[in-house]
Amino acid sequence: MSIISPVRERFATELGELAALTDSSRPGWTRRALSEEDVAGRDYARTLMKQAGLETRIDGAGNVIGLLRGRLGGREIMLGSHTDTVDGGGRFDGITGVLGAIEVVRLLRENDVRLDHDLVIVVFFNEEPNDFGLFCVGSRAMTGLVDRSTLAAVDPTGRTLAEALPESAIDPEAFLNARYDFARVTAFLELHIEQGPELERAGRQIGVVETITGINHFRALFTGRQDHAGTTPMDVRADAGCAAAGTVLAVESIAGSGENTRGTCGQISFTPEAVNVVSQNAVVEGEFRGPEGSWLHEAQRRLTDAAAAEASRRGVSVEVEWTTDDAPVPLHEPVTSTIASVADDLGLSRATMFSGAGHDAGIIAAKTRVGMVFVPSVDGRSHCPEEFTDLDDIMPGVSVLLETVLRVDRWYAG
Ligand SMILES: [Zn+2]
Structure with missing residues (x-):
C-alpha cells in the first residue's frame, strides 16, 4: 500500500x-x-x-x-x-x-x-x-x-x-x-x-x-560544621559547601571520560544559606547518562569515591544515595x-x-x-x-x- x-x-x-x-x-x-x-x-x-x-x-x-x-x-x-x-x-x-x-x-x-x-x-x-x-x-x-x-x-x-x-x-x-x-x-x-x-x-x-x-541519579548529602565566615581560619573549617562544589566538578570530569556519556549536577543547596556563614550542610543532586551499562557503573563508583575524598579532606562527612539506576x-x-x-x-x-x-x-x-x-x-x-x-x-x-x-x-x- x-x-x-x-x-x-x-x-x-x-x-x-x-x-x-x-x-x-x-x-x-x-x-x-x-x-x-x-x-x-x-x-x-x-x-x-x-x-x-x-x-x-x-x-x-x-x-x-x-x-x-x-x-x-x-x-x-x-x-x-x-x-x-x-x-x-x-x-x-x-x-x-x-x-x-x-x-x-x-x-x-x-x-x-x-x-x-x-x-x-x-x-x-x-x-x-x-x-x-x-x-x-x-x-x-x-x-x-x-x-x-x-x-x-x-x-x-x-x-x-x-x-x-x-x-x-x-x-x-x-x-x-x-x-x-x-x-x-x-x-x-x-x-x-x-x-x-x-x-x-x-x-x-x-x-x-x-x-x-541509561540514567543514574544521585543525591549526595554533606555534613560539616557551621562557623563564622570571618573569624574561622581556613585550615580548621569543615565546609560542607566546598565539598559539594568539588563533587560538582568531579561529575564534569567523570562525564568527559566516555563516548556519548554525560554528567550534570542540576541542583545544589547549602544550609544555612547565608553569605557570612560556613555551610553546615550541602546537598548535591545530579546524574550520569550513557549508552554503556559498564561505564555507568564505573561512573557511580568514581563519583562515590570522589565525593568521599572531597568530604574527608575537609573533615566533612558524606552520604551518597543513588536514587535511579536505569540501565x-x-x-x-x-x-x-x-x-x-x-x-x-x-x-x-x-x-x-x-x-x-x-x-x-x-x-x-x-x-x-x-x-x-x-x-x-x-x-x-x-x-x-x-x-x-x-x-x-x-x-x-x-x-x-x-x-x-x-x-x-x-x-x-x-
Ligand atoms: Zn519527551
Whole structure:
C-alpha cells in the first residue's frame, strides 16, 4: 500500500492548541505533571482521540488509553508519548508523538484501512521528572515498576506522592494496580523530537533510535560544621559547601571520560544559606547518562569515591544515595530495521541514533518490541522555550510512523 500523507494543517492547529495549555505563571511552555494544566493537556488529547474514533479510557495511573479495533483483534500495536513538560519547557517534546499517533489513526480511518491488530494509543502520565524525584511514572505503572515505596516518595515540602495523586484524579490504590497486559502487544512505537543536534548536523530527516540512554541519579548529602565566615581560619573549617562544589566538578570530569556519556549536577543547596556563614550542610543532586551499562557503573563508583575524598579532606562527612539506576535500553532490531527501510522506501534520509534523553519507550522496552522515530530539533535545543521543529520536518516522521504500523501489522500472529 502506498503511503498516505499526513495532514499538515490540522496537525499545526492541534499542536498550537495543546501547546497553549500552559501555566502562565511560569516561563516558556510549562505543563508539569500533577498540575491543572497537565490534566487539561491529557483531557485535550483524549478529546482528539474520541473525535478520531477511538474508544478511550483513563487507567489507574492517569494514562489516557485509546483503542481502534482491528479486523482480527486480540493482538495490539501500541503508539504513544506524553503531554507533560519540564518547567520552562518547549512546545514539541512529547506532544509531537501524541499528535502523530492520533494522526495515524485518522489517516487509517479516512482511507478505509483496517489493521489486523487493534491499535492502541497511550498518552503516558508524568514522563518528565516530578518534584518527587520520579519520572516515566505512567509507563512504570503500566509495566509494574511501582509499589508502595513509589507512593511514599516525598517532594521538598514533605508531601508524599500518594497525597499529590488525587489532585490529578488518580487514586493511589488504583495507581498500584495499573499494570497493562503487554503479552498481547506486538510492538510499541514512539515518535519524538530528537532534542539534540545530530540529525540537523548530519542533514538527515529521520533518526532511527538504536539505544536509549541509561540514567543514574544521585543525591549526595554533606555534613560539616557551621562557623563564622570571618573569624574561622581556613585550615580548621569543615565546609560542607566546598565539598559539594568539588563533587560538582568531579561529575564534569567523570562525564568527559566516555563516548556519548554525560554528567550534570542540576541542583545544589547549602544550609544555612547565608553569605557570612560556613555551610553546615550541602546537598548535591545530579546524574550520569550513557549508552554503556559498564561505564555507568564505573561512573557511580568514581563519583562515590570522589565525593568521599572531597568530604574527608575537609573533615566533612558524606552520604551518597543513588536514587535511579536505569540501565541503557537497546531497542528491538527487527522494529528498528523496519523503521529504517520505511524511511528508505519513502525517500527520506536517515541516521542511526543513540537517545541521550530518557523516554517512556525505554520503560516499555522491558515488556515488548520497541522502536523510536526521531525528527530534527533546530539547533538541538530542547527543555527550553526555544525548542523548535518545523512542521515540514515533523510530517515525514508521521509518515514513517504510519507506514511502520502498516508493516508491523503484517507480523500478526494470533
Ligand atoms: Zn519527551
